[in-house]
Amino acid sequence: MTDFSDDDLKLDPNFATRFERDDERPPCQLYLISPPRIGADFAEQLKQALEGGPVAAFQLRLKDVDEEEIARAAGPLQRLCAEREVAFIVNDSMELAKRLGADGVHLGQGDGDPRAARALLGPSAQIGVTCHDSRHLAMEAGEAGADYVAFGAFYPTTTKETAHRPDPSILSWWTALFELPCVAIGGITAHNAAPLVAAGADFLAVSGAVWGHESGPCAGVGAFAGVLGW
Numbered sequence: 378m379t380d381f382s383d384d385d386l387k388l389d390p391n392f393a394t395r396f397e398r399d400d401e402r403p404p405c406q407l408y409l410i411s412p413p414r415i416g417a418d419f420a421e422q423l424k425q426a427l428e429g430g431p432v433a434a435f436q437l438r439l440k441d442v443d444e445e446e447i448a449r450a451a452g453p454l455q456r457l458c459a460e461r462e463v464a465f466i467v468n469d470s471m472e473l474a475k476r477l478g479a480d481g482v483h484l485g486q487g488d489g490d491p492r493a494a495r496a497l498l499g500p501s502a503q504i505g506v507t508c509h510d511s512r513h514l515a516m517e518a519g520e521a522g523a524d525y526v527a528f529g530a531f532y533p534t535t536t537k538e539t540a541h542r543p544d545p546s547i548l549s550w551w552t553a554l555f556e557l558p559c560v561a562i563g564g565i566t567a568h569n570a571a572p573l574v575a576a577g578a579d580f581l582a583v584s585g586a587v588w589g590h591e592s593g594p595c596a597g598v599g600a601f602a603g604v605l606g607w
């Protein structure tokens with residue numbers, strides 16, 4: 378692919394200010410991300426979260442946890458998701474996604490090639506790719522067969538150290554040009570999500586605002602009702 382810089386790709390200066398959601402696209406949906414570490418009661422917390430409102434996908438994102446432990450934790454969570462038709466996505470490892478029979482995998486820039494994931498997981502797997510604040514990375518991911526591209530971190534977050542801070546206009550730019558869904562991630566709460574929805578995010582990926590909600594994860598999901606129009 379031709380190597381454009383992201384500045385080359387900002388062809389229309391109006392993209393910087395055009396925050397009008399394309400009515401042809403499906404409504405923005407919620408994509409839950411697990412906390413980086415979970416306790417024995419997490420299946421109950423996930424159950425409560427899924428009672429709070431419609432959730433399209435759940436990503437098991439455990440950090441500094443041994444793969445066998447992740448596999449043991451996954452079973453009950455995967456069953457809860459299957460019962461509610463919530464896509465169960467594994468973070469980081471296409472091999473673990475294969476082993477668990479997950480619905481898909483989320484790959485960061487250092488987590489492997491989406492083409493290899495497709496070959497391993499098959500045509501129906503949902504493969505997502507982190508694209509930070511880069512139009513170029515997003516187009517590369519699309520060409521490599523990703524099912525969604527993820528931009529972030531839109532807001533400060535304590536869930537993870539982040540080095541990129543895209544402007545919401547990247548979502549408008551993406552949705553004006555491509556049908557492939559885009560995910561917004563990073564520090565998203567029910568209170569700051571509106572500009573991302575207006576800019577065209579197909580999914581809001583959220584962790585801390587749900588698991589850390591003062592009234593629990595059911596209320597944490599429910600808080601998004603207004604901004605997501607449930």
Ligand SMILES: Cc1ncc(COP(=O)(O)OP(=O)(O)O)c(N)n1
Pocket residue numbers: 436438468469483484485486487488505506507527528529537560562582
């Ligand atoms: C939906 C979604 N978007 C981005 C990420 C971040 O992935 P990555 O860059 O690999 O960082 P880690 O999550 O592995 O710390 C994600 N997990 N999910």
Ligand SMILES: Cc1nc(C(=O)O)sc1CCOP(=O)(O)O
Pocket residue numbers: 410507509528529530531533534535536537539562563564565582583584585586
């Ligand atoms: C996992 C992750 N990836 C990010 C990125 O920018 O790629 S930000 C992030 C953390 C998401 O959790 P919270 O909703 O608590 O901020």
Ligand SMILES: [Mg+2]
Pocket residue numbers: 468469483484485488
């Ligand atoms: Mg990763």
